[in-house]
Amino acid sequence: MKTVPPATAPPPSRHRPLWRRANIPAGAGAALWLAIVLIPLYILVSATLRTREDYLERGALALPTAPSVESYRRVLAGDFLTYLFNTVVVTAACAALVVVLAVTVAYSVVRTRNAASRRVFQLFLLGLAIPSQAVIIPVYLIITELNFYDTLAAVILPTAAFALPVGVLILVGTMRDIDEETYESMALDGAGPLRTLLNLTVPMSRAGIATVGVFSALQAWNGFLFPFLLTQSRDTRVLTLGLYDYVGEFRVDVPALLAAVVLSVVPIFAAYLLARRQLVNGLMGVGGR
Amino acid sequence: MPFDLHPRLRTPAATLAGAVLLAGTLAACGSGGPSRAQTLEVWTYQDASTHIQAEAVERFNETSDVQLELVEIPGANYQERMRTAMGTPNAPDIFFNWGSGSISDFVQQDMLVDLTDTLAETEELRDAFVPTVLAAAEVDGGVYGVPMRGVQPVILFYNTELFEQVGAEPPTTWEEMTELIEVFQEEDITPVALGGADAWTSLMWLEYLLDRIGGPEVWQRIETGEAEAWGDPAVEAAAQTALDLIDDGAFGSTFLSNAYTNDGVSTYFAQGRAAMHLMGSWEYGSQLANAEEFARERLGYSTFPVFSDGAGDASAIVGNPNNYWSVNSELEGERLDAALEFLKHTTDDDYLSALVTNGDIPGTAGVDDRLDDHPDPEFARFQYDLITEASAFTQSWDQALPNRAATEMMNAVDDLFSGGLTAQEFADTLRGVS
Amino acid sequence: MSAPPPIPASARRAESPHPSSPAPVAGRRRARDTGRPGVLWAVPGLLFFGLFAAAPMVLVAWLSFTSWDGLSAPAWSGTENWSRLWSDPAMHRALRLSLLLTLLSWAFQTPVALLLGVWSAGHQRSRAVLSAVFFLPLLASSVALALVWRSILDPNFGLAADVARWLELGDANVLGSQRGALLAVAFVAAWQFIPFHALLYQGGARQIPRSLYDAASIDGAGTVRQFFAVTLPQLRNTAVTSSVLMVVGSLTYFETVLILTGGGPGSATTIVPYLMYETGFRAFDLGYASAVATSLVVVATGVSLLMVRLTGFGRMRSTREGM
Numbered sequence A: 001m002k003t004v005p006p007a008t009a010p011p012p013s014r015h016r017p018l019w020r021r022a023n024i025p026a027g028a029g030a031a032l033w034l035a036i037v038l039i040p041l042y043i044l045v046s047a048t049l050r051t052r053e054d055y056l057e058r059g060a061l062a063l064p065t066a067p068s069v070e071s072y073r074r075v076l077a078g079d080f081l082t083y084l085f086n087t088v089v090v091t092a093a094c095a096a097l098v099v100v101l102a103v104t105v106a107y108s109v110v111r112t113r114n115a116a117s118r119r120v121f122q123l124f125l126l127g128l129a130i131p132s133q134a135v136i137i138p139v140y141l142i143i144t145e146l147n148f149y150d151t152l153a154a155v156i157l158p159t160a161a162f163a164l165p166v167g168v169l170i171l172v173g174t175m176r177d178i179d180e181e182t183y184e185s186m187a188l189d190g191a192g193p194l195r196t197l198l199n200l201t202v203p204m205s206r207a208g209i210a211t212v213g214v215f216s217a218l219q220a221w222n223g224f225l226f227p228f229l230l231t232q233s234r235d236t237r238v239l240t241l242g243l244y245d246y247v248g249e250f251r252v253d254v255p256a257l258l259a260a261v262v263l264s265v266v267p268i269f270a271a272y273l274l275a276r277r278q279l280v281n282g283l284m285g286v287g288g289r
Numbered sequence B: 001m002p003f004d005l006h007p008r009l010r011t012p013a014a015t016l017a018g019a020v021l022l023a024g025t026l027a028a029c030g031s032g033g034p035s036r037a038q039t040l041e042v043w044t045y046q047d048a049s050t051h052i053q054a055e056a057v058e059r060f061n062e063t064s065d066v067q068l069e070l071v072e073i074p075g076a077n078y079q080e081r082m083r084t085a086m087g088t089p090n091a092p093d094i095f096f097n098w099g100s101g102s103i104s105d106f107v108q109q110d111m112l113v114d115l116t117d118t119l120a121e122t123e124e125l126r127d128a129f130v131p132t133v134l135a136a137a138e139v140d141g142g143v144y145g146v147p148m149r150g151v152q153p154v155i156l157f158y159n160t161e162l163f164e165q166v167g168a169e170p171p172t173t174w175e176e177m178t179e180l181i182e183v184f185q186e187e188d189i190t191p192v193a194l195g196g197a198d199a200w201t202s203l204m205w206l207e208y209l210l211d212r213i214g215g216p217e218v219w220q221r222i223e224t225g226e227a228e229a230w231g232d233p234a235v236e237a238a239a240q241t242a243l244d245l246i247d248d249g250a251f252g253s254t255f256l257s258n259a260y261t262n263d264g265v266s267t268y269f270a271q272g273r274a275a276m277h278l279m280g281s282w283e284y285g286s287q288l289a290n291a292e293e294f295a296r297e298r299l300g301y302s303t304f305p306v307f308s309d310g311a312g313d314a315s316a317i318v319g320n321p322n323n324y325w326s327v328n329s330e331l332e333g334e335r336l337d338a339a340l341e342f343l344k345h346t347t348d349d350d351y352l353s354a355l356v357t358n359g360d361i362p363g364t365a366g367v368d369d370r371l372d373d374h375p376d377p378e379f380a381r382f383q384y385d386l387i388t389e390a391s392a393f394t395q396s397w398d399q400a401l402p403n404r405a406a407t408e409m410m411n412a413v414d415d416l417f418s419g420g421l422t423a424q425e426f427a428d429t430l431r432g433v434s
Numbered sequence C: 001m002s003a004p005p006p007i008p009a010s011a012r013r014a015e016s017p018h019p020s021s022p023a024p025v026a027g028r029r030r031a032r033d034t035g036r037p038g039v040l041w042a043v044p045g046l047l048f049f050g051l052f053a054a055a056p057m058v059l060v061a062w063l064s065f066t067s068w069d070g071l072s073a074p075a076w077s078g079t080e081n082w083s084r085l086w087s088d089p090a091m092h093r094a095l096r097l098s099l100l101l102t103l104l105s106w107a108f109q110t111p112v113a114l115l116l117g118v119w120s121a122g123h124q125r126s127r128a129v130l131s132a133v134f135f136l137p138l139l140a141s142s143v144a145l146a147l148v149w150r151s152i153l154d155p156n157f158g159l160a161a162d163v164a165r166w167l168e169l170g171d172a173n174v175l176g177s178q179r180g181a182l183l184a185v186a187f188v189a190a191w192q193f194i195p196f197h198a199l200l201y202q203g204g205a206r207q208i209p210r211s212l213y214d215a216a217s218i219d220g221a222g223t224v225r226q227f228f229a230v231t232l233p234q235l236r237n238t239a240v241t242s243s244v245l246m247v248v249g250s251l252t253y254f255e256t257v258l259i260l261t262g263g264g265p266g267s268a269t270t271i272v273p274y275l276m277y278e279t280g281f282r283a284f285d286l287g288y289a290s291a292v293a294t295s296l297v298v299v300a301t302g303v304s305l306l307m308v309r310l311t312g313f314g315r316m317r318s319t320r321e322g323m
Helices: A024-048 A052-058 A070-077 A080-111 A115-127 A132-145 A152-176 A180-188 A193-204 A206-222 A225-230 A239-250 A254-274 A276-284 B007-031 B050-063 B078-086 B100-108 B116-121 B131-135 B160-165 B174-186 B199-214 B216-223 B227-231 B233-247 B264-270 B282-290 B292-297 B333-347 B349-357 B368-373 B377-388 B403-417 B423-431 C009-015 C026-033 C039-063 C080-086 C089-120 C125-134 C142-152 C159-166 C178-206 C210-218 C223-234 C236-250 C255-260 C272-281 C286-311 C314-318
Strands: B039-045 B067-073 B094-097 B152-159 B190-193 B274-280 B299-302 B317-320 B324-327 B393-395
Touching: A024 A254, A024 C089, A024 C125, A024 C142, A024 C178, A052 A254, A070 A080, A070 A254, A080 A115, A080 A152, A080 A193, A080 A206, A080 A239, A080 A254, A080 C039, A115 A152, A115 C039, A132 A152, A132 A225, A132 C039, A132 C272, A132 C286, A152 A206, A152 A225, A152 C039, A180 A193, A193 A206, A206 A254, A206 A276, A225 A239, A239 A254, A239 C142, A254 A276, A254 C142, A276 C178, B039 B050, B039 B078, B039 B333, B050 B067, B050 B333, B050 B349, B067 B078, B078 B094, B078 B100, B094 B333, B100 B324, B100 B403, B152 B160, B152 B199, B152 B282, B152 B377, B160 B299, B174 B190, B174 B274, B190 B264, B199 B216, B199 B233, B199 B274, B199 B317, B199 B403, B216 B227, B216 B393, B227 B233, B227 B423, B233 B403, B233 B423, B264 B274, B264 B282, B274 B282, B282 B292, B282 B299, B292 B299, B324 B333, B333 B349, B349 B368, B368 B377, B403 B423, B403 C272, C039 C286, C080 C286, C089 C125, C089 C178, C089 C236, C089 C272, C089 C286, C125 C178, C142 C178, C142 C255, C178 C223, C178 C236, C178 C255, C210 C223, C223 C236, C236 C286, C255 C272, C272 C286
Parallel strands: B039 B067, B039 B094, B190 B274, B317 B393
Antiparallel strands: B094 B324, B152 B274, B152 B299, B152 B317
């Protein structure tokens, strides 16, 4: 099949009426959606700068006339940093596990051309369809049997396992784009599978590996169900579960609750500013090429 | 070379080993802390009173070889989390609970230490507790818990300023109650604050209504497993009365989206937007913490009104007789001795006075001479009389029933209050529960 | 006009790992085979995935035939759970609500995501900047967003109370009314997930060959006609992918329901995953909850297989195109 050249980043052209004329309905629609997105975000941020009394009295929309960082101080004085640390550990471990396993699986799928490797790939494709919620009961059973209940491993292992299919899918796509000829010249040099992987496949799949890393990191950072049902104590609490528990702790202190929300998003927001493309790719679970 | 793996195997095997190692390390750093053998995990529900248990643990650790570690579990779902953990090797050694239904599953599986003999043989504990309080820790004839907090009767709180404004007294009969509801509605004040998003707050109304209409015996029959008792006409009548309250606008129009657990309802009540609030005695303490002026100046309290043709009397109360420490039956030897030793401290002087100073009425006998230490001695006396003179003390239904039945009952209560069930359908649904 | 969008060559190769080229000569074959990893390289990944994702699938099906309270060992109970499931009004209701929520989500998210995606595919600077803002909700967890929306929808202290007052609507009983609560869940989920689907459409729209617009322009088609005549048909496959992901996704909203409504009022938002949680980890009727969960797996797998059948799994790759 002939591939039509896509219109990615074409030079501005008089022949593109779709984008040339000012499109008023589209602009109005975009403005409306902008309001729908921004108003909650405004409330989120402005509320955190107000006091509890001020929020209860003057309503959600009022401007923070006397901005105060008391809410943030209150959150940080609690166990927030413990939760943050746990989340960082879970996120890093998850990303590392998924990257290592997805690379080996994808490498084997792409470079071993037999029925077995095809089956492996199909199995992982099917894995895409398993909703993690549906298997939480047996996962609880397995984690309990392994004596991992209420440890960070209880969160890391299933989270990584459920991110693995997407990781394999992305990397199989990326690795297939590497030329057969390059492999052949490696082979003529007498390189074994490990050297080929490390010297050729991994460097050539860097973008895909980054995407897989970001994707699994995000899954771990934002995951809730596994920590919710598989951990209990403060020492193993991650941020999402911490946020959920703050409802009971901060009660009607909406500013403090929302300050915790803001603080939990800040690291990802920073990543968004610094590496928007990789982050969006990771969010979408799309192959970075 | 027997251990030389085929080259194709080497890397995957190394990866797997790495992954397993990683998992193991993480597991180790997750459970952390000193070795479990010498430490007992003590679980408690985290709230404003937790510091009392923390201090008790600290005092105990000073003199004991076996150390205790207090784990505070926050949030509304303590019961679920504790129940989930009990099915794992990480189950707590000593834990906070509500007695009866909240522990009956564990008793059936022999997972708790039977404390009957301990209570009878230990000087500090023998005859220390009010019998109705201890009764809720009894399952299948054994005692499985020791009271460790305050008695929490459900009380009708009201805003004295709003009552003065309309020239009313707290209602003592149901007729007065319905009249008051009309009066407050005309004044554009929500007559009764209700956090219907948390079904257990709605449940309090049903508990009192059933008691006042049918008498405490109806619930006692249900509690002992007689499912047909749900068919008692008083159940349907209580449900119908609740529906009438809703229809008359007693709870306002947003009660289903109001939550108690985020203090939304208490704040609404403290702001003077609602006249009455039926809630556990802990409401006093939380108002004192969040809206001190309101708690000191305008917070009144009263008993639930009676029905002239009802079987219940004004002195019967519902609520939580107490919270209890239970002990995991996995413990043995030195660790078991330490756990039992810790239980004794629930009746020592420091502990009891900490409770009273905190605003709790302990479930021990003869605390009346301590009541002057209470932050509000008048409220303390009111509660103390309520408890000691109660003709019946009905335990909160959701704590009295085992998890499965309690969940189904709570769903039915939720459905009733949100208009999904009629009073008759409610009774019919519940008949299928036990 | 109806030419399918390009599928990346790599995706098509995924369908046939065996190259269809004529058999290579013997010497070349040897060169090709040295340095190839065996299928054993996939074993660690497989074992890991098997233990924590695939084995639970089998296990949940087995558990659905047991009675298990989480304390003692699961006891075989035959088809009891399944016959109960079949006639359980709560399950019927949860299924109905799940389907309704899925439908609502799809009907709300698709048009908005489509328009936003096509709009943001433009290369104007202003659009790029605004798109960056539009995608902000994607960064936060479902838990964080549900908490924010819960505060906003609070009937007494949230924005909802203010809005109701300004518009003189009376009380802001959004989360307390049967319909309002379900709509709120659908809306909050849409607010969260529309950016994701807009990104899909953005990618799709950027793949549309410019020549098609040029031709339409020569025919005298205006912006609106070009949208309907060129953009929409060209995005058909993107729409299929996006819709399938939406459907599977909305079958599994859980955090949003847990935090926003707790399944209520009554059981107005008790969708299947929430019912599973409530049965399993509140009533601790884990056997029956496993039957509920298994039916969730069956539905989700069914939808996914349907997707594979209808579009070929290469299309799965095509969701990842043009980025």
